[in-house]
Structure formats: structure tokens, C-alpha cells
Amino acid sequence: MKDIDLSTANPEFRKDIAQKIGLEKIDPCYQCGSCTGVCPVREVVEDFDPRRLIHMVVLGMRQEVLSSDLIWFCCLCNSCYAVCPQGIRFSRIAAELQKLAVDEGYVKQDFLDEFVKINGYLKDLCRRTMFNKVRAGFYGSHKMPCWQKHTKKKV
Numbered sequence: 001m002k003d004i005d006l007s008t009a010n011p012e013f014r015k016d017i018a019q020k021i022g023l024e025k026i027d028p029c030y031q032c033g034s035c036t037g038v039c040p041v042r043e044v045v046e047d048f049d050p051r052r053l054i055h056m057v058v059l060g061m062r063q064e065v066l067s068s069d070l071i072w073f074c075c076l077c078n079s080c081y082a083v084c085p086q087g088i089r090f091s092r093i094a095a096e097l098q099k100l101a102v103d104e105g106y107v108k109q110d111f112l113d114e115f116v117k118i119n120g121y122l123k124d125l126c127r128r129t130m131f132n133k134v135r136a137g138f139y140g141s142h143k144m145p146c147w148q149k150h151t152k153k154k155v
């Protein structure tokens with residue numbers, strides 16, 4: 001993984017993203033790493049790290065973030081949201097980053113066409129990992145009522 005280079009940092013980037021999803025959805029991140037620890041994609045893609053991506057957004061690393069393949073690997077499963085002590089929903093940040101990357105020409109159609117092929121695998125991986133974790137009682141959170149409803153043991 002490359003070192004973080006701040007020479008081209010753009011402080012407006014954090015505001016751009018915050019305008020879309022709300023400033024309070026990014027700023028409270030204190031880099032605890034719980035999101036990265038539970039992320040099912042991280043288990044198979046070593047460089048994918050939601051904690052680091054949030055940090056890069058906060059630091060204003062627009063070009064590096066929007067041109068990174070890694071923003072496409074989030075399967076939007078919300079496992080990280082369930083454990084984040086600050087209530088940050090990385091899936092929303094990822095969705096906005098993907099949209100910006102397309103709108104500003106950071107991503108080529110060729111890449112998206114190729115990525116579709118592994119997207120189904122990632123989504124299936126996330127679904128299965130999350131289901132198993134909820135069943136095992138990993139999430140005690142009220143944030144995932146739909147999953148708890150489907151996995152609650154009958155007494």
C-alpha cells in the first residue's frame with residue numbers, strides 16, 4: 001500500500017462529499033478501524049480499507065481517491081455501519097465517491113464493464129459473511145433490525 005501524499009490535497013473535497021451526505025456523517029470518524037475489522041471485502045482484498053478511504057477524504061485527497069479502483073469494491077453491505085461507534089455509513093460515502101468518479105471522468109467504461117464481472121461475487125460474499133455474523137450474535141446493534149428479524153432464533 002502506498003504512503004499518503006498530501007502534496008495535491010484539496011480541502012474542498014471533504015466538503016463536496018459532506019454536502020451530499022451531511023458533514024456529521026464524516027467528521028466524527030476517529031479512525032478506530034472497527035469498520036475495516038468487520039469488512040468482508042477486506043478479508044479478500046487486502047488493500048481495501050474503509051477507515052483509510054475516509055481518512056483520505058477528510059485529508060482532501062480528491063484525485064487519489066476518485067481515481068482509485070478501491071472505491072468500487074465496497075458492496076454496500078453496511079456491516080461497518082453496524083459496528084461504527086460514530087454512526088458513519090461508509091456505503092453512502094462509497095456511493096457518492098463512485099458517482100463523482102463517473103461524473104468527473106476518473107473511471108473508464110472499460111473498467112466498469114470488467115468490474116461488473118466480479119461485482120456479483122463481492123455482493124454474494126458480503127451477503128453470506130454478514131448473515132453468518134448476525135446469526136453468531138456478532139452484531140448486538142439495533143441498527144440492523146431487518147437482519148435480526150430474519151435470523152432471530154425461535155424459542
Ligand code: SF4
Nearest residue numbers: 029031032033035084
Ligand atoms: S468504525 Fe467508524 S469511527 Fe471507526 S474508523 Fe470506521 S468510520 Fe471511523
Ligand code: SF4
Nearest residue numbers: 039074075077078080
Ligand atoms: S459497506 Fe460492507 S463492503 Fe462496504 S466498507 Fe462497509 S463492510 Fe465493507
